[in-house]
Amino acid sequence: MAKPKILLVDDTRLILELEKSFLKASHVDVLTAGDGVEALELVRKDAPDLIFMDVNMPLMDGITCCRLLKSDPFLSAIPVVMLTTAGNDEDRERAQQAGCNDFLTKPIDRRLFLDMARRYTDAVDRREVRIPCHIPVLFLLHGSPVGANALDIGDGGLFLASREEVLVNQELRLALFLETEQRPLLELKGRVAWVNQEGKRVHAGLPTGFGVELLEPAQWQKDELKNFVEAVRTPQP
Structure with missing residues (x-):
């Protein structure tokens, strides 16, 4: 049985590496993209089971990318969790209008990140290596x-x-x-x-x-x- 795929989208390499480290104990394949354009290409080639996406990115921001995904009948069922800046209610409102499924606030808390991922796939393990x-x-x-x-x-x-x-x-x-x-x-x-x-x-x-x-x-x-x-x-x- 194929492992679930989780796509991480952020233009900051440090954030991507941090999120990948959170998932190191989980039975999932992790994909990464640095902007909305790259994310769309990856999703259309090999649709993931869950997407974590930053709001602010070059070339194509997360709001636009989310709107395009949710307007595509073949991709709209993929859960999208948007990463927003603490206290930025405007970004949350725009992401919600774009059709995102949930939100996380930066800086990212490991426990909250894994709890969120666990809502959409039980292949995510919230425990680190023991x-x-x-x-x-x-x-x-x-x-x-x-x-x-x-x-x-x-x-x-x-x-x-x-x-x-x-x-x-x-x-x-x-x-x-x-x-x-x-x-x-x-x-x-x-x-x-x-x-x-x-x-x-x-x-x-x-x-x-x-x-x-x-x-x-x-x-x-x-x-x-x-x-x-x-x-x-x-x-x-």
Whole structure:
């Protein structure tokens, strides 16, 4: 079965690379275009299942491209998500009139981007690459430190085995040592993304506990986590 195709359209290479990185764990083919003209050519040759498109681009802007797509009976069913600047209600109104299906605001939030993509194709995985582990973690709950164990970890989050009661979207402060030569202490902020409760398991293969999405980690912290994950996945011979 062919993988779903997602087309990313933006004239800024950095934005395209960022969006591609969000989709790296998903079972999808990613196409890119730098303006509306290139996007139209790609869509007409090989129609994608979903399009994320910037509003402001050279040669042909996203509004015009969206209007042309939605006026074509062979292409109009393709969902188009427009990327607009925060607070620019005029762009949103114009995009809506052009027939777009949804909006995202720049700067792009990874979780919101993947949640949006997930609305249109279940091939999108909102989790980053994780590896199994057994790392002691302290987190603050109602002002008091609580011990738990991380059973999997990635550069965007972790799963904590714990019987403490937490709520989805509850924010936590966490501290842990990575098992590396330098053993850097990471003090992180996170959000409870989902909860594995007794009798109501989201993931049957995991014990009671909860998944944590990391919020705004410093770049060096993301690098440490990524390096740790890669080192465990590809051990030295």
